[in-house]
Amino acid sequence: MQVPDRNLNELREHGFTIVPGFLAPEELKAAQEALWEQHVHPGGYECFGYPRPAEYFADPSAHQEYAASQFAGSRMAPWQSWDLNRLAFHPDLVDLAERFLGSADLHLYDADLWAKYAGAIDYEQPHHRDFINHTLVVPRRDDPGRQLRSYILLSDIDEDDGPTKIVPLAAGAERPYWPTDKLHGWENFAGGTGLELGAFADVEVSVTGPAGSLFAFRTDILHRGSNMTGVRRARFVLEVNYEVWGSRWTGRTEWPVHSQNPHWTETMERATPRERELFGFPSVGDPYWDDQTLADVQCRYPSMDMAPYTDQASR
Numbered sequence: 400m401q402v403p404d405r406n407l408n409e410l411r412e413h414g415f416t417i418v419p420g421f422l423a424p425e426e427l428k429a430a431q432e433a434l435w436e437q438h439v440h441p442g443g444y445e446c447f448g449y450p451r452p453a454e455y456f457a458d459p460s461a462h463q464e465y466a467a468s469q470f471a472g473s474r475m476a477p478w479q480s481w482d483l484n485r486l487a488f489h490p491d492l493v494d495l496a497e498r499f500l501g502s503a504d505l506h507l508y509d510a511d512l513w514a515k516y517a518g519a520i521d522y523e524q525p526h527h528r529d530f531i532n533h534t535l536v537v538p539r540r541d542d543p544g545r546q547l548r549s550y551i552l553l554s555d556i557d558e559d560d561g562p563t564k565i566v567p568l569a570a571g572a573e574r575p576y577w578p579t580d581k582l583h584g585w586e587n588f589a590g591g592t593g594l595e596l597g598a599f600a601d602v603e604v605s606v607t608g609p610a611g612s613l614f615a616f617r618t619d620i621l622h623r624g625s626n627m628t629g630v631r632r633a634r635f636v637l638e639v640n641y642e643v644w645g646s647r648w649t650g651r652t653e654w655p656v657h658s659q660n661p662h663w664t665e666t667m668e669r670a671t672p673r674e675r676e677l678f679g680f681p682s683v684g685d686p687y688w689d690d691q692t693l694a695d696v697q698c699r700y701p702s703m704d705m706a707p708y709t710d711q712a713s714r
């Protein structure tokens with residue numbers, strides 16, 4: 400669904416918004432089924448789906464990898480299915496990013512799936528702001544909305560499923576971007592904010608909602624991951640980050656590094672020229688396109704429809 404203006408206003412004023420029913424039921428169902436898919440590709444390249452919750456909880460000791468760290472269930476795109484990959488550039492997410500960032504020249508600068516299983520590890524985090532690993536510097540206070548973070552919830556999340564805890568912008572505004580004292584260890588998580596555990600307990604908002612909801616937030620907002628307190632609960636989110644192309648000091652990933660993943664080829668082949676551009680693929684009309692590049696890119700992406708680029712190159 401198109402994100403209503405009132406959610407966009409919330410994002411601007413409070414630093415976050417939650418949009419229930421963002422995904423259509425069939426999009427959600429296809430993405431949920433795809434979470435468990437596994438593929439072994441020619442050459443032995445394996446794409447692992449996640450264990451279904453019933454499978455995981457039947458024997459957590461068989462899935463020790465999820466106990467290694469809070470982030471052990473995080474997997475960067477491209478993933479094992481088009482039904483997941485396409486959500487990273489869902490038209491209504493791109494539309495929200497364009498409206499929030501005020502530009503159509505968008506860079507999809509990171510996309511990850513993140514699975515958490517109750518009891519695997521303590522998922523609690525200190526409060527932090529995410530710009531710490533999305534920029535080399537800090538957001539401008541007079542123009543902070545230069546990056547948009549989002550989670551598409553692929554499972555229902557209630558209070559017992561380790562919801563993200565958000566501190567509305569006004570409540571956290573007085574806290575400095577950067578601590579003045581040197582912090583160590585866990586206190587230094589995500590750059591450290593010097594905040595005592597339990598701070599903001601009276602104003603924090605839990606990001607709960609049915610699967611298919613969208614949670615969008617800014618990189619300058621204080622928040623934290625919380626532990627999963629329910630029994631046999633599993634939480635799945637698809638995380639996507641957008642910014643406007645341009646700044647040399649922001650971002651998180653270089654897509655060419657991931658372009659040998661077999662699902663990259665399919666993703667590029669099935670995406671539209673506009674969707675490919677979000678990853679940095681040359682636009683229709685870019686001087687990059689000529690007879691040689693058209694032919695060689697077609698070899699790299701055999702099922703890609705090159706006509707939009709060809710028409711331009713032959714003008």
Ligand SMILES: O=C(O)CCC(=O)C(=O)O
Nearest residue numbers: 529562563622623624625
């Ligand atoms: O998983 C969550 O709910 C939030 C995680 C988070 O804030 C982080 O890892 O930076």
